[in-house]
Amino acid sequence: MTTVPRVFEPACDxxxxxxxxxxxxxxxxxxxxxxxxxxERLEPIVSELSDSFTTDRNAGFGAYSRSPFAWxxxxxxxxxxxxxxxxxxxxxxxxxxAPAADRPRDTPLRVLDLGxxxxxxxxxxxxxxxxxxxxxxxxxxxxxxxxxxxLLKDLIHDNRALFGPVDLxxxxxxxxxxxxxxxxxxxxxxxxxxxxxxxxxxxxxxLRSWWRLLADRLAPGGVLLVCEPLVTSGIPVMVKLREWAxxxxxxxxxxxxxxxxxxxxxxxxxxxxxHDVRHWRVSNAxxxxxxxxFRSVHDLKYSFLALTRQPVPGEDDAGYARLVAPVSTMNxxxxxxxxxxxxxxxxxxxxxxxxxxxxxxAVESLERGDVVRFKSPVLLGDGLTYRAGL
Ligand SMILES: C[S@@+](CC[C@H](N)C(=O)[O-])C[C@H]1O[C@@H](n2cnc3c(N)ncnc32)[C@H](O)[C@@H]1O
Numbered sequence: 044m045t046t047v048p049r050v051f052e053p054a055c056d057x058x059x060x061x062x063x064x065x066x067x068x069x070x071x072x073x074x075x076x077x078x079x080x081x082x083e084r085l086e087p088i089v090s091e092l093s094d095s096f097t098t099d100r101n102a103g104f105g106a107y108s109r110s111p112f113a114w115x116x117x118x119x120x121x122x123x124x125x126x127x128x129x130x131x132x133x134x135x136x137x138x139x140x141a142p143a144a145d146r147p148r149d150t151p152l153r154v155l156d157l158g159x160x161x162x163x164x165x166x167x168x169x170x171x172x173x174x175x176x177x178x179x180x181x182x183x184x185x186x187x188x189x190x191x192x193x194l195l196k197d198l199i200h201d202n203r204a205l206f207g208p209v210d211l212x213x214x215x216x217x218x219x220x221x222x223x224x225x226x227x228x229x230x231x232x233x234x235x236x237x238x239x240x241x242x243x244x245x246x247x248x249x250l251r252s253w254w255r256l257l258a259d260r261l262a263p264g265g266v267l268l269v270c271e272p273l274v275t276s277g278i279p280v281m282v283k284l285r286e287w288a289x290x291x292x293x294x295x296x297x298x299x300x301x302x303x304x305x306x307x308x309x310x311x312x313x314x315x316x317x318h319d320v321r322h323w324r325v326s327n328a329x330x331x332x333x334x335x336x337f338r339s340v341h342d343l344k345y346s347f348l349a350l351t352r353q354p355v356p357g358e359d360d361a362g363y364a365r366l367v368a369p370v371s372t373m374n375x376x377x378x379x380x381x382x383x384x385x386x387x388x389x390x391x392x393x394x395x396x397x398x399x400x401x402x403x404x405a406v407e408s409l410e411r412g413d414v415v416r417f418k419s420p421v422l423l424g425d426g427l428t429y430r431a432g433l
Contacts, residue, residue: 055130057123057326060205061166064198065122066328069115081115082331088116089332114161114191120333122163123326125235125270128345129167131321131412132268136298136349137172140266146230151179151210153262155229157218158237159184162195164270168233169206176207185214185221217241219253228262234269238280250280251287258293261352266298270347273318281317281346282310288350298349300365300412303357305386309367314380314388317367318346319412358384362417362431364391370409377406378428381415390428391417406433 066078073081088110110116146152152174156165165182174180182199186192192213199209214221218241242250261267271280285307288295297304300317309317321343325333333340364381367388371378372395379391395403409415417431 055127055134055171056324057127058170058205060202061126062123062326062328064202065115065118068194068197069112069119072115073112082119082328085112085116085119086332086335088113089120090336092116092120093336093338111190114188114194116332118161118163118194119328122161122166123329124323124340124343125160125163126167127321127323128270128343128347129164129233129235129268130171131319131343132270132299132347132349133168133171136266136268136351139298139355140264140351140353146178148175148177151181152230153227154180154182154231154233155225156182156184156233156235157222158234158241159186159195160188160191160235160237162198164233164235164268165195166198166202166206168231168268169209172231174207179208179210181210181212183212183214183225185216185218185225187215187217189215219245222253222257222260225260228260228265230262230265232257232261232265232267234267236270236272238269239271239274242280247283250283254284254287255293258288258295258350261295261350264353265351267295267350268347269350270345273316273344273346278312279316279346281348282307284348286310288348294352295350296353296355298351298355300347300349301382302363302365302384302414303359303386304355308382308386308388315368316346317382318344320344320369320410321412322410360384360416361387361389361429362391362420364389364415364417366409366411366413366415369411370407372407379409379415379417381417389420391420391431392423392428393417393431393433 069081069085070078073084075081092113154165159165162184165184184192184195192215196211196213199206199211218237269284285297289304300319309315322341323343325340329340361383364383366379367382368380375395377393381391382388398406418433420429420431423430
């Protein structure tokens with residue numbers, strides 16, 4: 044038995060052409076002869092950015108660094124990580140729903156990236172979602188930083204082969220007010236690591252009003268992807284956004300991470316907060332910049348929410364579950380904690396017996412965030428654990 048029991052198997056490395064583009068752009072803008080030298084000079088700026096993200100995430104990007112090259116440092120170190128996070132999310136959401144798949148070819152898909160920075164979320168979406176080659180995309184990027192948007196513009200323009208035809212509109216503005224001002228509806232809305240900054244001083248009431256306004260702007264069949272850093276204290280914003288999204292009258296449905304529309308069984312945090320942890324092949328530039336920084340870059344940890352206007356068919360299957368804790372192994376059995384499609388949190392136990400080496404490696408490579416179908420779960424005598432197969 045050598046099957047990998049993942050239900051979704053997104054596979055992609057950070058694209059080499061993006062890394063090469065950012066390296067060349069850094070050397071060009073910094074007026075240094077080669078990318079190696081650019082990386083060397085960007086290292087202290089990455090270190091400064093990294094400190095401000097870790098110790099004072101709420102400071103807002105304007106306060107992260109005084110260097111004119113801060114966005115280049117961001118784009119060589121953080122952009123690949125955002126890209127990979129959004130790539131996983133977009134790919135999973137895209138497997139469950141294809142936004143506007145049946146739209147007429149002469150009607151472009153309207154994509155909005157809020158707090159876009161240099162465009163990592165949009166870049167991930169554009170490469171993850173396979174659209175018919177003749178379907179154009181109107182991408183609107185909103186950010187408070189003019190410098191970031193200028194880089195985003197060049198990125199999209201210079202990488203047409205990767206992104207396909209994209210009609211780009213930039214708004215250097217506050218995303219909170221711009222959401223109301225922008226006309227029309229959106230087929231795809233992306234928000235990555237921006238809410239915690241934009242709403243850092245906002246009350247729940249303000250965030251909720253803005254969230255409802257945004258929800259109203261999602262086109263029928265549209266998809267809204269939000270990704271945020273994990274918080275170490277307090278209720279993560281994602282728990283609130285999910286609750287508000289499912290309030291009567293909002294007309295949103297959860298595509299992921301949940302496999303159900305019931306109340307979140309982890310909402311009080313007593314069993315930890317729901318988040319994914321994904322391993323990725325760390326890009327060369329990130330490895331180089333991290334040589335003396337020693338940040339933990341191999342595992343991407345994030346919380347996210349993928350919502351849609353379209354009702355999502357549920358399964359109500361006690362064994363169909365998203366892993367919400369790392370796989371542990373002890374005494375010839377694996378233990379998994381899964382949030383199942385019937386809305387319950389369960390511990391599943393699977394015996395090693397019957398798995399060859401390859402099969403065991405496959406099971407042990409499962410990550411927090413993988414969706415697994417446990418076969419024939421049976422409640423054990425402890426009343427808590429389900430014995431199941433894979
Ligand atoms: C950590 S960066 C994330 C950038 C990008 N979305 C990504 O994931 O790589 C946060 C971004 O939000 C933008 N931002 C923060 N508050 C904002 C606001 N009120 N209006 C518009 N942009 C804002 C910052 O300028 C910055 O580009």
